[in-house]
Amino acid sequence: MIVLFTDFGSTGPYVGQIKAVLYRQAPEVSIVDLFADLSPFNPQVAAYLLPAYVEEFAAGTVFLCVVDPGVGGKRAPYL
Numbered sequence: 001m002i003v004l005f006t007d008f009g010s011t012g013p014y015v016g017q018i019k020a021v022l023y024r025q026a027p028e029v030s031i032v033d034l035f036a037d038l039s040p041f042n043p044q045v046a047a048y049l050l051p052a053y054v055e056e057f058a059a060g061t062v063f064l065c066v067v068d069p070g071v072g073g074k075r076a077p078y079l
Contacts, residue, residue, distance in 0.1 A: 001029065001030045001032060001057065001058065001060075001061045001062070002022055002026075002031050002032070002061075002062045002063075003032045003034045003057060003061055003062070003063045003064065004019075004031065004032065004033050004034060004035075004036065004064050005034050005035050005050060005053075005063055005064065005065040005066075006035065006036055006064075006065070006066040006067065007036075007038040007039065007040045007041065007042070007046070007066070008036055009036060009040075010036045010037055015033065018064070018066075019031055034053060039067075040067075041067070041068065042067060043067045046065060046067040050063065
């Protein structure tokens with residue numbers, strides 16, 4: 001299972017683009033939309049909320065968390 005946890009918003013193409021890539025790479029894996037509307041550009045909020053939800057999912061679940069504090073900027077990603 002892959003859980004999406006992003007600030008992309010529920011409108012626009014971004015969540016759909018991520019899902020298209022995930023389904024192409026791993027068509028047998030379930031994808032769950034946990035959040036698409038986290039506080040934009042605010043990784044501190046995501047860091048606070050994510051641990052509250054992780055324990056609700058089975059061991060081995062992958063969380064794809066994307067909250068970009070500087071969209072389009074020249075900086076290294078958080079991993």
